[in-house]
Amino acid sequence: MTTPQPNEMVYAEHASDIISKGAALIAASRPFALITSLEIEGGAARNVGSLALVDEAGAMTGYLSNGCIDRDIQLHAQKSIHTKRKKVIRYGEGSRYADLKLPCGGALTVLIDPNPDTDAICAAAACFAKRQPV
Secondary structure, three states, X not given: OOOOOOXXXXXXXXXXXXXXXXXXXXXXXXXXXXXXXXXXXXXOOOOOOXXXXXXXXXXXXEOOOOOXXXXXXXXXXXXXXXXXXXXXXXXXOOOOOOOOOOOOOOEEEEEEEOOOOHHHHHHHHHHXXXXXXX
């Protein structure tokens, strides 16, 4: 299988933006992978728990680095959508991807989930829309 090169990235920072996009994709019956930052060592562009998502075409909403590994995350997310398998990836120190270095040093571990809890995403989006706690 050849995965098409991702070509779109929207640098959304807030969880509400990611969740709203996920809810819109769910409403349109479009598959996507939810990406969550699990662990950070050293400096990082985002905090642990930061979110992003990638749709089947490879378009990414959100980011987990300042661009140094986001394209690779997009490619892995597309593959994960097709295989329907979760994937945990570590970048930086201790990673099997020695050619993908983080300029700030340290390491970043992410979870790519191609089958996130759609009910939870839609409920969270509804709360965000009403400016209620999520």
